[in-house]
Amino acid sequence: MRTAYLNTLQELARKDERIVSLVADNGLIVYDDFKRDFPKRYxxxxxxxxxxxxxxxxxxxxxxxxFCYTISAFLAYRSYEFIRNDVCFQNQNVKIVGIGSGVAYSTLGPSHHATEDIGLLRGLPNLTVFSPGSPLDVRNIIHAAYEIQGPVYIRLGTNNEQELYEREYDFKVGKAEILKDGRDLTIIVTGRIAADVLKAAKKLEKQGIHGRVVNVHTLKPFDKEAVIRAAEETGAVYTVEEHSICGGLGSIVAEVLAESRIGTKFYRIGLQDCFAKGYGTYEEVKKANRLDADALCEKILKLHCGQ
Amino acid sequence: MTDKEHLKQIRKNIFCTAYKGGAGHLASAFSVVEILYVLYCKGILNYRPKDPLWEDRDRMIMSKGQGCLALYAILSKVGFFPESELNTFCQPGSSLGGEPKLGDVPGVEASTGSLGHGLSFAQGIAMAYKTLGKKNQVYVVIGDGECQEGSVWEAAMSASHFQLDNLTVIMDNNKLQAMGKVSELMSIEDWGEKWSSFGWDVSVVDGHDVEALKNCLGQEHQAGRPRFVIADTVKGKGVSFMEHVPIWHYRMPNEEELHVVIEELEIKKEELGI
Structure with a gap:
């Protein structure tokens, strides 16, 4: 995701000299090209x-x-009031780009995790909130962020995410993408954990459960229709996020379902109002917090079939 | 009118505005009157009241938003909006709130109120002017109590690091904050030494002396360094019983006190609507 971000930013900066890059002691080496090409704008x-x-x-x-760039956790938490008062309240055209969202800094622990940032930031008026699932999402999102005349927060993962899409898709701000269709249930996901959800959905197929996977790359504005359709067409909605279940994707979907008055099976999978446990590789920390593909499959199976 | 008469008129407008609105930080506004008067009325700032977003204007960021009554009084005085609008302060439908808001009030350059924001915001403006090769100057008024916010010192470091010699910070050094004396709440030995050690070009001036302020602010910037002006002021300046008394950060006068204000600021009762 980081490379996709930097390449797109570089491309846009070449075309538009209004673009400037701000960092807070993060981005050693990776910003070298930008610094070399636009030294007065870094x-x-x-x-x-x-x-x-x-x-x-x-x-x-x-x-x-x-475009302000540093670790998501520091941007969202440390500078929250500045995002609120200086950027959002004054409706300034600032792009806030967080790297290492979720539990990406898996060896460093919760001080470096951004697992409450969606809940915090989505409440801010004027702010568009993006949460890409793959490098292609990132590319589309950076172009969209550039076009938006106003504050934007972009929640990046790190740099080794696999591509979720087989080909370019029709990206629209606020429109969720169906990564895999199915009729038995829907898993709504945001962020890089979408890859684990796709794996879990494939495992569910083997059990005879055909799940739909919806990737929410834009959390605000939110694609309510995608949720309502999922509830009506599949009868069960589960959300998955590398984030607390308080205030994040699960909460957004719960709000939509409650207001739409559609009765459906529903459950929020994510950090259950706790900080992420453990240290290790990204995969190991997800596993420790029951957010890896196997645990997701198991949980959804249990929820869906009562097993 | 003499400077003295203008200044009395501004303080009178500040009081009438707050009285009619039933709210306002009177003492915080009174301490900053001469500073704003010199900036706007003595040829320091370049601006066009009828074209508030004029590209070549200098910027004045009121980081101590609690002084906005003084800012509104000055902005209306120099023609950004009619003085009659002051009568609407803090009332339903008014654009003049208890803290200044960007976009609602012509001449207001930043939404402030939460302390420790204005300097960082102004720094971004000064950096943009540098990048764009523009000559506009940027001024920020901060409070001495405001310097307890950590973000002020983040900006103190970076504005110096980025060599912003188009940026001037004026500290309204009124020595009081909401709950008492700054020196008792969070003592700082020497303001000048502090800012100077952060790389700023520091000067000290009597913040109620128009000529001294004019001379100080009219000086050329030292190349490559942002400028920090310590303007020694009195909180509540102009109303005897408010001067140096912390409670006037919040309070409005009772009937007895009102008579004193009316006398000292030469206010006619009809100007207060009573």
Whole structure:
């Protein structure tokens, strides 16, 4: 995802000199091309995320298009009030790009995890919230973020995600993508954990359960229709996120279902109001928190069949 | 009118505005009157009141949003909006709130209110002007109490690092904050030494002396360094019983106190609508 982000940013920056890059002591080596090609449009603010975000709002106020980049957890939590007051309240054209969302910094633990960021940020007026599932999502999202005249938060994973799509798709802001169709149940997912959900769905196929997998790359505005269709057509909706079940995708879907008055089977899979347990590789930490493909398959089977 | 008369008129407008709105940080506004008067009325800032978004304007960010009564009084005085609008302050339908809001009020350059934001925001503007090769100057008014916010020092470091010699911070050094004396709540030995050690070009001035402020702010920037002006002021300046008294951060005068204000600021009762 990171390479897809940087390549797209580079491409856009070449075309539009209003684009500037702001980092907060994160992005060693990976920003070298940008620095080389646009030295006057690259600023490292050091370890001061809040300061960077507010300065970005000032730059946007002068017509520039700042892309602020650092670790998601530090952006979302450390600079939250600055995102709120300087960027969103003043409706400034700032793009906030977080790297290492979810439990990507698996060896470092919860200080570096962004597992409550969606819940925090989606409540902010004027902010568009993107959560890509694959490099192709990232590419489309960065182009969309550039076109949007206003605040955007983009929740990136890291840099080794597999591509979920076989080919280019018709990307629209606020329109969820069906990665795999099915009639028995729907799994709605956001972020890079979509790859695990696809694996889990394939395992469910072997058990005779044909699940639909819906990838929500835009959390705000949210594709309510996709949820309503899923509930009506499949009768069961499960959400999966590498995030707390409080305030994230599961909560958004619950809000949609409650207001639509559709009775359906529903369950939120994610961190159950806790910080992620354990250290290890990304796969190991997911496993420790029952968010790997096997655990997801097992959980959904149990929920769906009462096994 | 003499400067003295203009200043009295501004303080009078501040009080009438707050009185009619039934709210406002009076003392915070009174301390910053001369600073804003010099910026807007003594040729320091370039601006066009009838074209508030004029591309070549200088920017003035009121980071201590609690001083907005003074900002509104000045902005209306120099023609950004009619003085009559002051009468709507903090009332339903008004664009003049208890903290300034960008986009709602012509001449207001930032939404502030939560302290420790304005300097970082202004720094971004100053950086953009540098990148764009523009000559606009950027001014920020902060409070001394506001410097307890950590973000102020993040920006103090980075504005110096980025060599923003188009940025001037004026600290309204009124020595009081909501709950008492700044020196007692969070003592700082020497403001000048602190900012100077962060790489700023520091000067100290009497924040109620128009000529001194004009001379100070009219000076050329030192190349490559942002400028920090410590403007020594009195919180509540202009109303005897408010001066140096912390409670006037919040309070509005009772009937007895009102008579004193009316006398000292030479307000006619009809100007207060009573």
């Amino acid at each position: 600023f490292n603010f050091g370890i001061s995320e809040a300061n960077m975000v507010a300065a970005a709002a000032g730059m946007a106020n002068c017509g520039q298009i700042p």
